Structures are given as structure tokens and as C-alpha cells.
Amino acid sequence: MRLGNTTASWGLVSRLIHWTMAGIIFFLIGVGFYMSNVLPTGLEQFAYIQIHKSWGFVVFVLAVLRVAWRWMSPRTPAMPKATMSRFEIFAAKTAHILLYVLIFALPLTGWLMSTSSPLNDANAYPFPVQNLVFGAFDMPDPYPTGDQTLSDIFHTAHIACAVVLCLVLLAHIAGALKHAVLKRDGVLARMTFGRFEPAEVADHAARDAKVGSQKRAHPGE
Numbered sequence: 536m537r538l539g540n541t542t543a544s545w546g547l548v549s550r551l552i553h554w555t556m557a558g559i560i561f562f563l564i565g566v567g568f569y570m571s572n573v574l575p576t577g578l579e580q581f582a583y584i585q586i587h588k589s590w591g592f593v594v595f596v597l598a599v600l601r602v603a604w605r606w607m608s609p610r611t612p613a614m615p616k617a618t619m620s621r622f623e624i625f626a627a628k629t630a631h632i633l634l635y636v637l638i639f640a641l642p643l644t645g646w647l648m649s650t651s652s653p654l655n656d657a658n659a660y661p662f663p664v665q666n667l668v669f670g671a672f673d674m675p676d677p678y679p680t681g682d683q684t685l686s687d688i689f690h691t692a693h694i695a696c697a698v699v700l701c702l703v704l705l706a707h708i709a710g711a712l713k714h715a716v717l718k719r720d721g722v723l724a725r726m727t728f729g730r731f732e733p734a735e736v737a738d739h740a741a742r743d744a745k746v747g748s749q750k751r752a753h754p755g756e
Contacts (some may be wrong), residue, residue, distance in 0.1 A: 539608035544725040546608060552568060552601045557599070559590055560700070564610060566590075567697065573731065581664070589669045593643035602635070618720040623710075630707050637700045644696055646674060648689035653681030 570583040714722035
């Protein structure tokens with residue numbers, strides 16, 4: 536399997552980043568829902584909040600690496616126009632754009648929500664809540680003096696981004712399953728295992744092979 540992308544399939548690096556981010560994002564959605572809707576407010580949430588922050592930072596780093604790798608390996612598999620309508624192609628491209636926007640927007644709004652909170656101030660009572668990444672280092676703080684109103688705005692934006700992400704992910708998963716189960720055109724396989732060509736490429740190759748065999752069988756025609 537190639538490291539870089541080709542016009543027939545995604546490369547190993549893209550696949551690793553894709554599935555690593557997918558796993559972490561689903562984990563963060565679960566943690567976020569659990570600590571916000573199951574645990575009472577206060578110290579019970581503290582450990583989960585720190586976990587959420589740390590893995591959110593990892594998502595942001597992976598998002599940067601993903602964009603950098605797309606720039607370094609710009610070739611991407613073509614849309615299978617033989618099995619997709621214009622609307623489906625438009626919807627797929629729109630979903631991909633939204634996913635790229637959201638993998639940056641979610642960690643950034645979460646970081647801004649935390650840093651702008653008065654709980655992050657040095658003199659916060661009973662103690663300041665630091666934005667530590669796995670307890671190793673503290674993230675930058677653009678708001679030395681917190682503003683609860685501003686933090687609430689970022690919190691609303693963070694929740695809105697999470698809801699939109701869940702909806703886009705559902706559509707993305709549904710589309711991938713449709714390609715794998717109903718259309719069987721190799722789209723999902725290009726991001727999982729092996730090297731698979733778009734349906735129209737395979738169709739053209741099959742037709743060319745058929746024409747070539749016919750010419751060889753009837754050279755005088």
C-alpha cells in the first residue's frame with residue numbers, strides 16, 4: 536500500500552489519520568455527552584473535562600497534519616460518477632468541506648471556552664482549572680482575566696458545532712454504507728483495505744479489454 540494518495544485510492548497516511556481521528560472524535564462525543572448529561576456539575580466532572588481537553592488537542596493536531604498531508608499528497612480518488620448522481624456528488628463534497636471545518640472549529644471553540652472562563656484565572660476559587668494536555672503542559676491562555684459571558688458564547692458555539700458534526704457524521708456513514716452495501720462501487724474500500732478503483736474506471740478498463748479481445752479474435756474486421 537502506498538504512503539501517498541493516488542487517483543484510485545487513499546494512501547496509508549491518509550487512512551491512518553482518518554480512522555485515528557474518527558475513533559477519537561466518537562470517543563470525545565461520548566465523553567462530552569456523559570459528563571454534560573449524566574454527571575452532576577462540580578468535581579465529578581473535573582477528570583472527564585481534563586480528558587476531553589487533552590484528546591481535543593490531539594484532534595486539532597491531527598487536523599493540522601491532515602491538511603498538511605493533503606497539500607503534500609494532493610491527488611485524491613475520483614468520485615464514481617457512474618454510480619452517483621449530481622446531487623450525491625454535491626452532497627458528498629459539501630459533507631467533506633463541513634467535516635474539515637468542524638474538525639478545526641470544535642477544538643478551537645472548546646479551547647476558547649475554557650481559556651475565557653473565570654475558572655481558568657490564577658485567583659479562581661477554590662483553585663484555577665488549568666488547560667493541561669495529559670498533565671504534561673498547559674495550553675496557551677489568550678484570556679488571563681476570564682469573562683463568563685464570552686465563555687458562554689464559546690460554549691454555545693462548541694455545542695452547536697458538536698450537533699452539526701453528529702448530523703454530518705450520520706450522513707457520511709450512511710453514504711459510505713450505501714456505497715458498500717447497495718452500490719458496491721469500491722468507495723468505502725478505498726479508505727479501508729486494499730486498492731480499489733472507482734466504478735467508472737473499472738468499467739472503462741473492462742470495456743477496453745473486451746474490445747481488445749474482439750479485435751484479436753477478428754483482426755480483419
